[in-house]
Amino acid sequence: MARYPHADWDPLPEANTQPRIRPWGAVLHTAVSNAKNIKSVWLRSSIESHFYVAEDGNVLQYVDTERVAHCQLDGNYFGGGRGHISIETWDGAGRVWDGKDVRKVPRWNDHQIAAMANLLVWLRDTHGVPLVKLPEIFGRGIGWHAQYTSSKPPRFNQHHACPAPARIAQVGDVISAAVAGGQQPEPPRPPGSAVSLAAVTRAAKLDPKRPQGAVTPGAADDVRLVERALAAEGLLSSQYASDGSFGTRTVAAYARWQRRCGYSGADADGVPGSESLKKLGAKHGFRVVA
Numbered sequence: 001m002a003r004y005p006h007a008d009w010d011p012l013p014e015a016n017t018q019p020r021i022r023p024w025g026a027v028l029h030t031a032v033s034n035a036k037n038i039k040s041v042w043l044r045s046s047i048e049s050h051f052y053v054a055e056d057g058n059v060l061q062y063v064d065t066e067r068v069a070h071c072q073l074d075g076n077y078f079g080g081g082r083g084h085i086s087i088e089t090w091d092g093a094g095r096v097w098d099g100k101d102v103r104k105v106p107r108w109n110d111h112q113i114a115a116m117a118n119l120l121v122w123l124r125d126t127h128g129v130p131l132v133k134l135p136e137i138f139g140r141g142i143g144w145h146a147q148y149t150s151s152k153p154p155r156f157n158q159h160h161a162c163p164a165p166a167r168i169a170q171v172g173d174v175i176s177a178a179v180a181g182g183q184q185p186e187p188p189r190p191p192g193s194a195v196s197l198a199a200v201t202r203a204a205k206l207d208p209k210r211p212q213g214a215v216t217p218g219a220a221d222d223v224r225l226v227e228r229a230l231a232a233e234g235l236l237s238s239q240y241a242s243d244g245s246f247g248t249r250t251v252a253a254y255a256r257w258q259r260r261c262g263y264s265g266a267d268a269d270g271v272p273g274s275e276s277l278k279k280l281g282a283k284h285g286f287r288v289v290a
């Protein structure tokens with residue numbers, strides 16, 4: 001059984017009963033929908049996707065990733081019990097565009113790109129799906145629905161332009177964001193902002209258990225300010241200094257800062273305390289709040 005831990009698990013009746021697959025690649029779609037959740041569409045239909053990425057980047061999972069979902073013809077289930085994962089995405093049909101002229105489908109927004117990148121990182125870590133463009137229809141990598149449009153099998157569909165030209169042009173960006181360890185949608189705060197001790201403490205306890213680069217919801221901006229300060233102190237490689245994830249490297253860097261402040265043992269465990277964080281903020285331009 002495999003569920004993405006950062007998705008809302010909203011299973012269809014067939015979520016755990018369809019034939020098993022070994023997840024081989026992933027295929028990106030556009031849903032022609034303005035909905036926050038497309039489960040009702042799948043409940044009325046004989047097809048379904050594994051995932052839906054909403055406008056705000058929220059991810060829903062409808063089918064276990066080790067079971068077949070049906071929305072890409074020969075790409076659902078193929079030789080040796082392999083199958084591709086399907087990822088549907090909000091596109092604002094009826095509000096942002098008319099739902100008919102695919103040339104008007106908007107680009108994926110930053111929330112969606114970040115959410116897809118984090119999901120692809122998880123697919124790589126959990127199922128071994130490599131972060132490259134799908135090299136052939138039954139290959140391993142990240143494809144899109146119109147990549148194999150054909151009048152005869154094997155094909156992902158017969159005539160769709162899904163996920164539409166603007167989004168097909170972004171597939172490389174989505175993969176790059178995943179390779180970079182996921183990407184954060186929130187813009188960085190200006191210097192002088194507040195850092196929540198509770199938020200960074202929570203992130204320092206949770207993020208080391210998450211996939212590389214994944215963040216604690218609501219804490220990424222605060223963590224980023226701390227990471228930049230640690231990098232400015234020479235304690236954290238700049239490579240990790242703005243990902244907003246308080247992962248093992250950031251914990252190790254913070255432990256070095258605590259030792260520099262004179263703490264040792266359990267007081268230098270890399271989880272921020274009030275005094276060490278205030279000292280760091282005083283030097284690097286942030287206030288500490290509860």
Ligand SMILES: [Zn+2]
Nearest residue numbers: 029030145162
């Ligand atoms: Zn599609």
